[in-house]
Amino acid sequence: MNKADIDYRLYLVTDRETLRGRDLCQAIEQAILGGVTLVQLREKSVSTREFVELALAVKEITTRYKIPLIINDRLDIALAIDADGLHIGQDDMPMLTARKLFGSDKIIGVSASTLEESLLAEKQGADYLGIGAMVATPTKTDAKIVTFEELAQIKKSVNIPIVAIGGIHTWNAREMMSSGIDGLSVVSAILAPDDIQGAARELLQIISD
Numbered sequence: 001m002n003k004a005d006i007d008y009r010l011y012l013v014t015d016r017e018t019l020r021g022r023d024l025c026q027a028i029e030q031a032i033l034g035g036v037t038l039v040q041l042r043e044k045s046v047s048t049r050e051f052v053e054l055a056l057a058v059k060e061i062t063t064r065y066k067i068p069l070i071i072n073d074r075l076d077i078a079l080a081i082d083a084d085g086l087h088i089g090q091d092d093m094p095m096l097t098a099r100k101l102f103g104s105d106k107i108i109g110v111s112a113s114t115l116e117e118s119l120l121a122e123k124q125g126a127d128y129l130g131i132g133a134m135v136a137t138p139t140k141t142d143a144k145i146v147t148f149e150e151l152a153q154i155k156k157s158v159n160i161p162i163v164a165i166g167g168i169h170t171w172n173a174r175e176m177m178s179s180g181i182d183g184l185s186v187v188s189a190i191l192a193p194d195d196i197q198g199a200a201r202e203l204l205q206i207i208s209d
Helices: 024-033 048-064 075-081 095-102 115-123 148-157 170-177 196-208
Strands: 010-013 038-041 069-072 085-088 107-112 128-132 162-165 183-186
Touching: 010 162, 010 196, 024 038, 024 048, 024 196, 038 048, 048 069, 048 075, 069 075, 075 085, 075 095, 085 095, 095 107, 107 115, 115 128, 115 148, 128 148, 148 162, 148 170, 170 183, 170 196, 183 196
Parallel strands: 010 038, 010 183, 038 069, 069 085, 085 107, 107 128, 128 162, 162 183
Antiparallel strands: none
16 A cells, blocks of 8 residues: 555544444444545454454455555554554654554554644654544543644644544534644544444545535
8 A cells, every 4th residue: 555645534533432332344334435534443442352353354344445444552453464554642652663663664643732742753754643632522531632723833844644633523624624634533423423424424525625
């Protein structure tokens, strides 16, 4: 997968609790059919074996639709299933170590909430940044809130793609995109509605306007 060709517009981050018992693989497929351009698999409370099995099942779907699969936090899982990418936070494995182990051809994204963190991640070789949280959200209760002005400043200051994350929904998606960023990273805005495909399609329409 050519990293230069990756479409960051609608970046789905998974959270099975949001699905209220619905099947994750089916939900991801519906989201992709609705227009999701990138999928990050995030699992905080399963065993390594379960994570590997789930990641392989998800990879089967993302490969079929030619959508990049990013693994959250867990480099070992990303390596085990030969994922397209890895997303790391400020408290996870250092960027330089992750790159050395994962390889130059793989995607590595970094979460950042300040200009300083963003510039450092770019300098160390991150392929994209997840900036947020933009709005307080139940999935990231301890996250620092980033202002719209800070988001716009980061976008002006770095040369790698940026997605905003944290509390992104249809009612604020257009404002976020007006900062010039490359896409939106969403969880419940797509996975919570009954019509997952329709929710993804509506968001992509707003982003693409």
